[in-house]
Amino acid sequence: MALVIPKETYSGKIYNVQLGSGAKAVTIGGASALPFLGFEGTFPNRPAVALEVMDIAPDDWPETLKKAIGSAGSNPVQWAKFCQQSGADMVALRLMGTHPDQKNKSPEEAAKIAAEVAAAIDIPLMILGSGHAEKDTQVLQAAAAATRGKNCAIGKAVEENYKTVAAAAMANDHKLIAMSQLDVNLAKQLNILLTQMGFDKERIIMDPMSSALGYGLEYTYSVMERIRLAALLQNDPMMQTPIVCDIGANVWKVKETMASDAEMPEWGGLEDRALAWESVTASAMITAGADMLIMRHPGAAAKAKEVISELMG
Amino acid sequence: MALSGVEIFKHLPKTNCKKCGHPTCLAFAMKLAAKQASLDACPDASDDAKKILGESAAPPIRDITLGVGDKAVKVGGEICMFRHEKKFFNPNVFAVAIKASEAGDVAAKKIEAVKTSEIDRVGQKLRVDAIAVTDEGGDAAKFAAVVKQVVDGVPGVPLILVSKNPATIEAGIALCADKRPLIYAATAENAEAMAKIAKEKKASLAVFADGLDALTALSEKVKALGVEDLVLDSGARKAKDMIEHFTIMRRAAIKKNFKPLGYPIITFATRDNSVSEAVTAAIGTMKYASIIILNNVEKWKMLALLSLRQNIYTDPQVPMQVAQNVYKVGDAKDNSPLLITTNFSLSYFIVRGEVENSKVPSWLAVMDNEGLSVLTAWAAGKFTASKIAQFITESGADKNVSHKELIIPGYVAVLSGALEEKLPGWKITVGPREANQLPTFLKARA
């Protein structure tokens, strides 16, 4: 019996979304088949790896991570430059300091930092709010205006605030990150709502909501696989937006990235363990179809880029 | 090919005796076709029927067992491409490679690593499943020495004997013939000799060929030589080739019922850099490899890989859960603290572990929320003040303690007011948000 390679016929394709401008601009998406199946489709763009920066010092980040970032963490501009030097494709600025439970920084302060960071790097920028749906509307509006022309990704637009956040991205020519909660239908619904208000679907990046290895990773993994199947096999235009996975924030709060060797001798050394935790989480998300990753440890980001190179062939 | 319900029905006794638990033979046939029943349930099925239906019921990917006894592992037997379609059934095996040249100290270290590899994660015991002794220098005596070292060091652990030289395999298998090892591998050059050994020793046999066409041909040839328990290696080592080859193999087997590729997949994810090895092995776990061989099995690496495997192989329809109960942690007395969490296995085991770490004997009330985590259950309206209050009184949790204080998870602090209303006379204490702060919290109160 000779093997006839069983191929799928895909009718859909993932949109190309460009971020930033000039020589270091990044384009994500474009896949015409399930992840990395080169025998039945093309993958014009490699998944992009963004390193995360905050507008406040990473005081509550685990030691391993703080050590990897070093003194750069004390200043967002320096920190962003450090990420660029570490080989990141993008910088993800999370305006955590604006959260009412954090420093409750004003939208103006946040906008100023966003503009400074944007000016300091030549790789593309992603601007994320603190996750406080209400405050994020003002913060992201100000930050989007302050970085106009930089072709950033702004987010996250969620069910509670998508109108304002999308309007801010639209008015300032940015791309939009839209997050739903681990559910194929909710992800689609949010994209529909956004297009209904006139937002171009080819400017959306979908965040299906990430989780860390060992802590719900399988939910994200399967939701992503189902989104990709709907996009490619069923040609559903509302599912054809590229996918971003915000993994660093999830990975670096679990015990596996924090417990010392003495506390958990059966888990092996903390440094390697923590690095592996973020790297393996990244590997899983890339395999499931992530077009963009937000990571925290430069060493883990390098490993993610290594896997991506191997997968792109 | 899978048979339809009506085709299956033709082979059943047609007496409608109901012994199978179904009202008619036809109803039972439908269940068989949907793979929701097993022919064993019909006591009157003829041997002929068993043979025909057994073949049709065989999973598209053969399942193979490595080793014997309580450490034996089963791989293969998968029926779907994506875990959300049904589930992935038989978790892949992680095996560490010990080279013949590592006989002695290095081998001893790796054997020790395997011996002490077991971890308990979310109520499951996970470990390095097998050892692959690899012959690189072609010295049969050295190879046999390592096999002996392994058999003596960790007697129950399944073995994979890796050599392209039949004489070397003979030397190794002589030391573990009764342990159902896997022989790696039959190649175009040695297929007859390897098949002969596998048949004689009742071992399973890996088939190696470079590329899928060559592999298809060789797999058919080895099967024709009389070996049934095969595993396949297409030579894919780079991540891209792994995903492509393994997807084609799985698809051909499952969707086209293409028998030559309907066997478990074996691959070497070995890399010089250990984190690189972890991320590559991870891809094997997600994308259909059944046996993954590693150079090293450091504890930190195995924690990540075994956790990933556990994630990928859980049932997507039913979250892992524990029974609703009031669990006694340590030597709890009636004045010990009473804490509440949900019955999602992950939540329960994390919280229980941290309560144990605190060394403060406690009662842990675990409420049935259909296996949802604390916040998910709360968001889904299944961990509300009234439901918790009802559970506390009905479960008898309040009988275990002489006090009336309940510690709730920090993430659901908002529930405390309503809970005090629903549980008159009770004091509701908001615990820390993350379980890893529980030891400090509990010790400070003790």
Ligand code: B12
């Ligand atoms: C995986 C997941 C799911 C899975 C379910 C997994 C499961 N079996 O529970 C699915 C996809 C089904 C799901 C669904 C939903 N989810 Co959900 N989900 C998650 C996710 C990503 C991880 C949850 C998890 O497994 N956590 C790990 C466990 C161990 O955490 P835990 O039980 O809370 O336990 C920790 C602490 O609470 C503490 N603890 C536990 N018990 C106790 C006890 C005491 C005494 C103490 C002191 C501490 C303590 O210790 C643990 C470790 O620190 C979280 C986001 C996140 N990253 O946390 C969202 C999250 C919980 N989900 C959320 C929501 C809203 C939903 C949905 C309503 C949305 C929807 N899609 O419709 C549904 C509801 C489900 C339904 N209708 O049936 C929200 C809840 C928001 C909120 N604050 O209310 C979250 C927080 C996401 C978010 N940021 O918006 N979800």
Ligand code: SF4
């Ligand atoms: S037990 Fe067998 S014979 Fe009896 S009803 Fe069921 S299928 Fe038919």
